[in-house]
Structure formats: C-alpha cells, structure tokens
Amino acid sequence: MTQEPFFIGWTNRLPPGMRLPVLGVAAGLVVVMLALSVLLAQGAGGGGAGNWAGDAVLRGTFTARPYPLLHLPPDAAHKQGHTVLLSAFGKAQIPDAARHDGQAMQAAGALIRRGDLDMLAVNDPAQLQPAEGIAPPLPPVKLGRWRLSGEICDGKCAAGAMRPGSGLAHRACASLCLAGDIPPVLVSVEPVAGSVFFLLAGPDGGAVSPALLRLTGVRLQLDGDLERQGDLLVFRADPATVRVL
C-alpha cells in the first residue's frame, strides 16, 4: 500500500509533504494581492485625496437649483467666490431647500474636501440659519458646449466622505446617495478650466434625470453646456448624448 499525503481537517496539521507547497501558495497569494491592491490604487481617480476637514461655519448665498449650493463671497484665496455643495446628514439632501433659494444663509456642519471640491454636511437642519450682510454671488460665466468623459459620483463621497468615493466598488453607495438627492458630480481625469469636478445638472439647469443617475460607477461620455458658478463648474449634461466608454 502506497503512502500518500492526505489532508485531514480536524487533525490541525498538514502532512509533511504538503506543508511547504501550501504555505508557499498562501504566502504568495498574500504578496500578489497586496501588490495588486497597490498597483490598482495607482490608477484611482485624481483630484487629490478626499478627507473630512473638520467643522466649519460658512456664510453665503443659498441656491437650490439644480442642487443646494452655498455661494461664498470672493476672498483672497477665491477671487471669483467659492461655491460649496450642501447636503444633510447621511444620504439626504437639505430639507425644504427651495424655501431658502436665493437667500443669504449661514450654514454650519462638517466640511469634506477633495482638491477644489468642497461639500458641507449640515447634519442638523437648525444649523442652517438666515444671515445678513452677504454680497450676492457673481453671475454665472458660460464656457460653451463640451464633450466630457468621466464618472458620475455623488458629491459627498467623491469629496472624501467615503474611501473609495468613486469607482465600481462604490457604485451601490453612490446610487443610494443620489437617490437621496445628494448633488451629483462628474469626476473627470483631465481638467477643464482647472477642475476635474463638475456639478451635474439637467439640460435646463434643473436636477439630473434619474435614468442618467443610474449610470454611476461606470466611465461614460456626455455632451452639455458648461458654466462656472463662483469657482464651481456646472455641467448641464444632455442625457440623450450619454455613451458608456
């Protein structure tokens, strides 16, 4: 009768002839997976590392269309003013946003920042209060019609609330955030007018169609009109032109 190595689970030990190959394969898998994770992470989207930037109190002009934004007046760092995306706690939009449209407001919450994209999570609705003495935002600047490529993400996670905040692995989270009317952004690889983040809007400047928002987590191409509101680029994407790359 020949003696062959045979693995028996409950003995808690491997036959001598199997130890080296099994340990070698196990160690090799760990090394390969670590190397793969590092290599694949190199190709992650640009725009800087997103992060929670602490609590902030911001004062500016609130607009609700296409999504809640706070337009901060120009300062030394932002000559054209600074436009911040707004959300409520979790995966939800600011409640009753239309009620504050065009008003000067003070908002307090958690600031999330990735590159030049800022998102303020106003976790407590009471922290959104009317304010006075704030200069109105500069009028939008038209930048023409563009064909842009990138990925549709929710503006909260893309700004750094989640890691990863984009890509296929983040698709379910992005879908839930967008279902909660978190402002959607198109994240591109190559910048236009200095930014790779574009707040998405419908062709009429309103909210994006649900059919387009279902295409999260995939790289796609869209045509639309681009405009700058403060330092935020707003892309009025035409859903009829969408092409998955």
Place this chain on the structure above:
Amino acid sequence: MLLIVQIYAACGVAAAGAFLLWGLDRTVPQARGAYAFRPLLLPGLVLLWPLVLWRWAVLASGRAAPPPGRHYRATHRAVWTVLAVLLPALLVAALALRQDAGRDPAPLQLSAPAP
C-alpha cells in the same frame, strides 16, 4: 414567474425538511447522531431539491454505485489544476478588459459660448 419560484421554493423547503429529518440518516450513515451541521445544508437542499430527491431515491433503493474510490481524487486533482490556470486567467482578463480612466477621451469643446 414569481409564482413558479415560490412553488419551487416551497417544494424545496418541504423536501429539505424531510431529507434532513429522515433521509440523511438512512443515506449517509456517517451523519447519524450529528445535527449541528444540518441547518447549514438547508439553502443548498432547497435550491437543488429535485437532485436531492433523485439521489435519495437511488440510495434508498440500493442501486447506487459503490462508494467513490481513488478516481475521485484524480478528478479532484484535474479540476484543481484547471482552476489554478483558469482563475488567474480570469482575473488578468478582467483587469485588462475593465474600464480604465487612463483611456478616457480628453475633454473636447464642441462650441464656444454664445457672445
């Protein structure tokens, strides 16, 4: 369609319950007196209940083939050899075919802003 799935699942639950309570002890002598693992079999039994009933009937009739011998280990070796090549190949192919941001077309201005 949903009704068909519901009927299939209901039959599966009934067949799985009967097999775990009576069939398993008669067809797999090694399982007699062991109960903790049985709930773990439930999902598979519900899913594959026609196959379960067929194998139960074959084993109960005594027409089943003799217990597996060494040919099972040979098959096992062949399957794992194939998987050892196939799984890395699938991983590499998936990585090669996946969407890559680096291949995105550059932004293109289609028209200048109206004056």
